[in-house]
Amino acid sequence: MQQSTASGFEARLKQTADEVEAFLSDLFETKGAAAPNLIEAMRYSSLGQGKRLRPFFVIETAKLYGANHQSAVRAAAAIECIHCYSLVHDDLPAMDDDDLRRGKPTTHIAFSEATAILAGDGLLTVAFEIAAHPDTHANGSVRADLVHALSMAAGKDGMVGGQMLDLAAEEKESSDLDEIVTLQGLKTGALFRFSCEAGAILAEAGTEARTTMRKFAEHIGLAFQIADDLLDAESTAEQLGKRTQKDATAGKATFIDLLGLEGARTRANTLVSEACSALESFGENAATLKEAARFLVERKK
Numbered sequence: 602m603q604q605s606t607a608s609g610f611e612a613r614l615k616q617t618a619d620e621v622e623a624f625l626s627d628l629f630e631t632k633g634a635a636a637p638n639l640i641e642a643m644r645y646s647s648l649g650q651g652k653r654l655r656p657f658f659v660i661e662t663a664k665l666y667g668a669n670h671q672s673a674v675r676a677a678a679a680i681e682c683i684h685c686y687s688l689v690h691d692d693l694p695a696m697d698d699d700d701l702r703r704g705k706p707t708t709h710i711a712f713s714e715a716t717a718i719l720a721g722d723g724l725l726t727v728a729f730e731i732a733a734h735p736d737t738h739a740n741g742s743v744r745a746d747l748v749h750a751l752s753m754a755a756g757k758d759g760m761v762g763g764q765m766l767d768l769a770a771e772e773k774e775s776s777d778l779d780e781i782v783t784l785q786g787l788k789t790g791a792l793f794r795f796s797c798e799a800g801a802i803l804a805e806a807g808t809e810a811r812t813t814m815r816k817f818a819e820h821i822g823l824a825f826q827i828a829d830d831l832l833d834a835e836s837t838a839e840q841l842g843k844r845t846q847k848d849a850t851a852g853k854a855t856f857i858d859l860l861g862l863e864g865a866r867t868r869a870n871t872l873v874s875e876a877c878s879a880l881e882s883f884g885e886n887a888a889t890l891k892e893a894a895r896f897l898v899e900r901k902k
């Protein structure tokens with residue numbers, strides 16, 4: 602039986618972070634690399650910090666379906682590379698123009714703008730290199746499914762599409778709740794969807810399993826984003842390790858504008874309850890995942 606204590610969840614999040622850190626540190630080896638300074642910038646952008654939430658959901662859902670652990674660590678590292686690339690590119694002057702990320706100078710400040718673009722490109726590309734590698738799964742058709750799901754999450758019908766809608770929202774007079782839910786479902790939710798679905802893909806668990814995990818992910822992705830808006834409104838840059846109140850400054854509508862602080866908090870908690878309901882059939886085996894869902898809205902950074 603899985604542990605359901607807070608320390609059980611925290612220990613597993615830490616274990617995930619350590620495993621992903623070790624994997625990426627080995628992969629991004631400057632010695633003998635074609636372009637060592639690019640690898641240095643990729644290391645800077647991906648190692649040392651970050652909650653590793655997306656990897657956590659890959660590893661925990663893989664465990665739920667009985668997938669091989671090393672396969673899960675590789676898929677977890679792949680999605681973290683996509684996430685880190687999105688942060689590097691989002692921080693660029695042409696996008697959000699931020700100078701602080703994960704408590705340290707953003708990649709384009711620490712290196713150069715051109716190097717940050719290439720480090721992001723390198724992180725994006727290496728995610729597919731990891732997913733498509735035979736070590737990720739012996740069955741080529743499973744690897745193809747994984748790469749397809751990763752592409753859908755990262756690309757035009759996922760995170761990149763959401764980012765485009767986000768840029769367009771800056772030019773609009775106002776956005777309604779449905780529009781923000783759609784935008785955030787792509788920009789932030791799509792990577793969570795992959796993270797929760799990857800375990801079912803690796804375990805060859807079938808369509809129903811994938812649908813269940815997508816449902817769980819849709820609820821937690823939105824809850825995560827609402828919590829992010831709340832943190833952005835109520836915390837300092839020192840607490841979060843990144844600039845705060847960005848959306849208000851850019852004139853973008855957030856969940857808080859539309860629901861109010863208390864309404865947003867209530868909506869986030871409802872989404873967590875709905876996410877947990879999607880896992881009811883797993884009983885105690887899903888205790889850690891449910892705890893993780895609650896953590897997403899209770900976290901302080």
Ligand code: GRG
Pocket residue numbers: 650651652653654684686687688690691696703760761764788789826829902
């Ligand atoms: C540039 C293609 C492209 C996409 C950018 C996701 C995204 C799209 C930009 C990130 C900017 C941002 C602050 C989004 C809000 C939600 C979010 C992804 C927060 C950061 O995720 P955490 O809290 O970060 O998991 P850590 O640092 O813990 O990994």
